[in-house]
Amino acid sequence: MKIFDVLTRARTALALAGLMALSGCAVSVPREAEVRTQLPATARWAASVWGAAIPGQGTGDEPSDGSGVGSGVGSGAAPAEASVGASVGTSPPRVLTAEGAVRLAFGENPRARLLRAEFLKEMAAVDAAAAAGGVSWSWSRLRPEAGLAQLALALSVPLEDWLTLPARRRQAYWDRAAAAQRAGWETLQLEHEVRIAWATAVGMAQRSAELATAAEVAGLEAELSSRYHDAGSLSRADWHAHELQSGEALSAAAEASVAAAIARATLATLLGLPSTDPRLLLPEQLPALPQIPSADTERTAALAAQALRQRLDLRAARSGVTARLLEAARVHRWSKLPALQLGVESEREPDGERRRGPALEGEWSPVRVAEAGLATATVNAAQAQAELLAVQVVNEVTLRTQAYRRAVELANLQSERLVPLQEAKLSESLKRYNYMLEGPFAPLEERRHGAAMAARASEWQLAAWVAFQELQQALGDAP
Amino acid sequence: MNFTRRQLLQGGGLAVAALAGSTAPAVAASSSLPKSAPHPLENFPDPLAPAARKAGQAPVTTLNGRSLPARWRDGAREFHLVAEEIEHDFAPGQAGSTRIKAWGYNGTTPGPTLEAVEGERVRIYLTNRLPEHTSIHWHGLLLPAGMDGVSGLTQAPIPPDETWVYEFELRNHGTFLYHPHADELLQVATGLMGMFIVHPRGSEDRVDRDFAMLLHNWSVHPGTYRPDPSVMTDFNLWTFNSVVFPAIDSMLVKRGERVRIRIGNLSMHDHPMHLHGFRFYVTGGDGGRWPRHTWHPEVTALVAVGQTRDLEFVADVNGDWAFHCHKAHHTMNAMGHDIPNPLGVKQQDLAERIREVLPGYMAMGEHGMAEHQVHTDMGHMEGPENTMPMMMGEGPFGKLEMGGMFTVVKVRDELPKDGSDPGWYQHPRGTQVRRVSQDPAFRLK
Numbered sequence: 001m002k003i004f005d006v007l008t009r010a011r012t013a014l015a016l017a018g019l020m021a022l023s024g025c026a027v028s029v030p031r032e033a034e035v036r037t038q039l040p041a042t043a044r045w046a047a048s049v050w051g052a053a054i055p056g057q058g059t060g061d062e063p064s065d066g067s068g069v070g071s072g073v074g075s076g077a078a079p080a081e082a083s084v085g086a087s088v089g090t091s092p093p094r095v096l097t098a099e100g101a102v103r104l105a106f107g108e109n110p111r112a113r114l115l116r117a118e119f120l121k122e123m124a125a126v127d128a129a130a131a132a133g134g135v136s137w138s139w140s141r142l143r144p145e146a147g148l149a150q151l152a153l154a155l156s157v158p159l160e161d162w163l164t165l166p167a168r169r170r171q172a173y174w175d176r177a178a179a180a181q182r183a184g185w186e187t188l189q190l191e192h193e194v195r196i197a198w199a200t201a202v203g204m205a206q207r208s209a210e211l212a213t214a215a216e217v218a219g220l221e222a223e224l225s226s227r228y229h230d231a232g233s234l235s236r237a238d239w240h241a242h243e244l245q246s247g248e249a250l251s252a253a254a255e256a257s258v259a260a261a262i263a264r265a266t267l268a269t270l271l272g273l274p275s276t277d278p279r280l281l282l283p284e285q286l287p288a289l290p291q292i293p294s295a296d297t298e299r300t301a302a303l304a305a306q307a308l309r310q311r312l313d314l315r316a317a318r319s320g321v322t323a324r325l326l327e328a329a330r331v332h333r334w335s336k337l338p339a340l341q342l343g344v345e346s347e348r349e350p351d352g353e354r355r356r357g358p359a360l361e362g363e364w365s366p367v368r369v370a371e372a373g374l375a376t377a378t379v380n381a382a383q384a385q386a387e388l389l390a391v392q393v394v395n396e397v398t399l400r401t402q403a404y405r406r407a408v409e410l411a412n413l414q415s416e417r418l419v420p421l422q423e424a425k426l427s428e429s430l431k432r433y434n435y436m437l438e439g440p441f442a443p444l445e446e447r448r449h450g451a452a453m454a455a456r457a458s459e460w461q462l463a464a465w466v467a468f469q470e471l472q473q474a475l476g477d478a479p
Numbered sequence: 480m481n482f483t484r485r486q487l488l489q490g491g492g493l494a495v496a497a498l499a500g501s502t503a504p505a506v507a508a509s510s511s512l513p514k515s516a517p518h519p520l521e522n523f524p525d526p527l528a529p530a531a532r533k534a535g536q537a538p539v540t541t542l543n544g545r546s547l548p549a550r551w552r553d554g555a556r557e558f559h560l561v562a563e564e565i566e567h568d569f570a571p572g573q574a575g576s577t578r579i580k581a582w583g584y585n586g587t588t589p590g591p592t593l594e595a596v597e598g599e600r601v602r603i604y605l606t607n608r609l610p611e612h613t614s615i616h617w618h619g620l621l622l623p624a625g626m627d628g629v630s631g632l633t634q635a636p637i638p639p640d641e642t643w644v645y646e647f648e649l650r651n652h653g654t655f656l657y658h659p660h661a662d663e664l665l666q667v668a669t670g671l672m673g674m675f676i677v678h679p680r681g682s683e684d685r686v687d688r689d690f691a692m693l694l695h696n697w698s699v700h701p702g703t704y705r706p707d708p709s710v711m712t713d714f715n716l717w718t719f720n721s722v723v724f725p726a727i728d729s730m731l732v733k734r735g736e737r738v739r740i741r742i743g744n745l746s747m748h749d750h751p752m753h754l755h756g757f758r759f760y761v762t763g764g765d766g767g768r769w770p771r772h773t774w775h776p777e778v779t780a781l782v783a784v785g786q787t788r789d790l791e792f793v794a795d796v797n798g799d800w801a802f803h804c805h806k807a808h809h810t811m812n813a814m815g816h817d818i819p820n821p822l823g824v825k826q827q828d829l830a831e832r833i834r835e836v837l838p839g840y841m842a843m844g845e846h847g848m849a850e851h852q853v854h855t856d857m858g859h860m861e862g863p864e865n866t867m868p869m870m871m872g873e874g875p876f877g878k879l880e881m882g883g884m885f886t887v888v889k890v891r892d893e894l895p896k897d898g899s900d901p902g903w904y905q906h907p908r909g910t911q912v913r914r915v916s917q918d919p920a921f922r923l924k
Contacts, residue, residue: 213836220833224826231823238819428702428863430839432815435862436851436869437701439818440840447837 133161156343
């Protein structure tokens with residue numbers, strides 16, 4: 001089943017909700033228009049994930065590429081790489097962008113299919129619960145010792161099922177909405193995971209390359225030191241000290257290489273590909289960081305408000321609350337009445353007399369009162385859970401905003417300040433070596449430090465990228 | 480700026496130094512003057528003739544410097560010293576020279592040489608334009624304790640912007656020094672120092688050429704512009720009168736002249752001063768002139784820290800004769816003192832690979848350090864900011880590979896009358912070393 005089907009069902013639910021609204025309801029629930037404003041986020045998610053057009057949406061608020069980010073973070077410049085397409089299918093291998101990785105994941109990863117299947121399963125369960133009331137019938141044939149067999153045929157319908165049908169359908173509408181929102185949320189999580197895995201794979205590979213350079217420089221230092229030792233100008237101890245440094249640098253490079261391989265494998269797994277797949281051609285370095293969000297509290301509050309509006313998990317929780325409210329209202333209403341069955345019965349007595357007529361059967365149990373209490377408790381729990389989630393969302397947005405700002409600041413400090421300073425230090429060291437103010441190992445050491453610093457800069461850039469994704473997650477936005 | 484003929488004559492080394500074109504970079508009005516020009520505060524309309532003339536002595540030539548003008552007032556020879564921050568150039572006229580913010584007297588480091596005659600009364604005004612207090616100690620002069628210039632001991636420190644006066648009678652003659660005795664470590668390390676020459680009354684020890692130089696050491700870390708006073712031993716600039724070779728003035732002498740080289744040492748190291756070509760006698764120190772029977776011929780004289788020595792000789796052989804400190808690293812400019820020796824290190828192949836990760840890296844020193852000057856002179860090895868190459872100087876036969884405490888005594892039958900440098904010595908035929916083989920297996924038959 002395609003996402004279109006899912007959305008069609010959601011639209012059907014909307015229509016039902018409209019009908020139910022016409023029938024009146026004692027419980028205050030969101031109006032259809034409010035629900036409709038919730039759908040574009042899901043639709044946008046679907047469009048971004050599967051690249052699908054959403055027929056008939058026409059809300060006019062489908063964002064252009066990256067506008068989700070834009071509304072959430074600074075000027076919203078989405079990562080430049082996101083606009084670069086990825087190679088999919090049989091086209092020649094091209095550098096895999098984050099966007100391309102997401103597309104691959106939703107095309108190849110069984111987890112995406114699992115998400116869809118679970119969503120449909122949940123929707124089916126909701127549909128079943130909202131089905132029209134059933135019809136029950138019974139037939140009996142009792143043979144006396146003498147005379148005709150006594151025949152009895154009864155056909156009845158549970159009155160409550162039919163009478164509560166509008167209410168149950170209204171509840172189903174909200175349950176469907178909650179299910180779609182949960183599915184949307186889970187899918188967004190998968191997308192964020194993919195993007196983080198992509199950034200991690202690129203960043204770790206970048207770091208690994210820098211540390212490999214550091215190891216290469218350290219190796220040259222060690223070789224040069226052996227030449228100095230051979231010429232009688234460096235003690236064995238000093239020579240070995242350089243070799244020790246070389247070994248340590250090699251070790252660090254090897255560890256980085258393993259970490260990069262793990263990151264690549266993680267990404268490959270998320271994409272549902274073997275890590276040797278030619279489509280896994282990653283860029284050599286992470287793109288420039290998105291713009292840093294403003295630090296003022298007003299801006300953070302606006303972001304939090306945005307998250308409260310658009311987080312699909314929070315919407316799902318609120319939809320669930322509405323559904324539970326409707327359910328509780330219905331259960332309460334009916335808990336004071338017996339369960340009635342209305343039908344017709346037809347009997348043939350052993351003497352051949354036939355009787356036919358309507359039948360009304362009632363049943364009342366204290367359990368029904370208890371069910372009402374359970375429904376109320378469920379509503380309370382759902383409301384508390386939604387409120388708790390809202391608090392968590394606000395705090396998470398605040399935390400992620402701060403974390404992202406710090407990560408960007410540190411990444412910029414590394415790449416724009418410290419790395420150039422180290423390069424200047426290297427340049428100065430080389431000049432000092434030129435004038436025999438320092439030995440030949442000094443500029444090599446600075447070059448090695450420079451590579452290590454570049455590796456650290458890669459780590460911070462990666463951290464900023466991850467923080468960016470986590471902020472997007474907190475905002476509930478699709479990058 | 481206009482000079483009277485008298486002003487021009489009184490400076491001793493003024494003419495030579497001015498013609499050498501030595502200048503100090505413009506920083507402030509007081510330090511933007513030519514190195515040997517009078518300081519604006521030395522506003523003496525009618526300065527005295529050089530004290531050396533009064534004493535019947537040859538004028539003192541302070542290499543790369545000058546003598547301070549004086550006037551006669553109220554029975555005393557009056558000088559005016561101004562202590563202030565200046566900009567100093569260690570190798571005027573040399574590309575890539577090292578310039579610093581130094582402290583000096585009357586615009587220069589060392590300050591101008593004071594010349595007077597034994598028995599005279601001197602009155603020396605000191606204007607303190609430094610940011611901290613100062614004083615002047617008259618090193619070697621016999622004087623009242625209250626004039627000895629030891630801040631806190633014999634006088635209160637002279638605060639900034641104030642002018643104090645020292646006045647005493649010159650009871651002994653010889654080569655002496657002057658320097659602060661307040662925050663002495665910093666003030667001497669940054670350049671406050673000078674020579675005080677007291678000529679004897681009589682002229683029995685007259686020389687034809689009288690040169691003066693003050694030895695000093697500096698620590699100017701690469702890329703910096705102020706000397707580091709906290710360095711104790713590992714200095715990187717070694718100077719005659721605060722200038723390094725090849726910017727140090729040559730000593731120009733006519734053949735047969737009697738020459739005196741007055742050397743003072745306010746550095747933190749002893750210096751074995753070596754003269755090529757002549758035997759000299761050490762005729763005096765900061766204790767005064769030595770009895771003649773103590774003189775003995777030398778070619779190297781150790782000038783210890785805080786000492787002065789007068790070397791005298793007759794320049795009876797023409798030529799360009801080196802005069803330098805014999806500590807080899809004192810005839811170098813800034814160099815690393817803790818680098819592994821590259822001699823014999825084969826790394827040309829490795830250098831190629833190093834350049835792949837470190838562009839610009841050059842292997843050097845495998846065959847010796849002389850190639851360094853070739854590289855730096857050609858300009859394809861950039862050095863740090865405000866740092867001179869270790870080796871400098873070009874002679875008639877190639878690179879001198881020197882720096883620091885090195886200069887040349889040029890002895891000629893005739894010298895240019897304008898006092899200019901006569902150029903390199905032209906060796907008479909048959910008096911110069913020559914090549915006999917280019918075969919490394921050469922054997923005498």
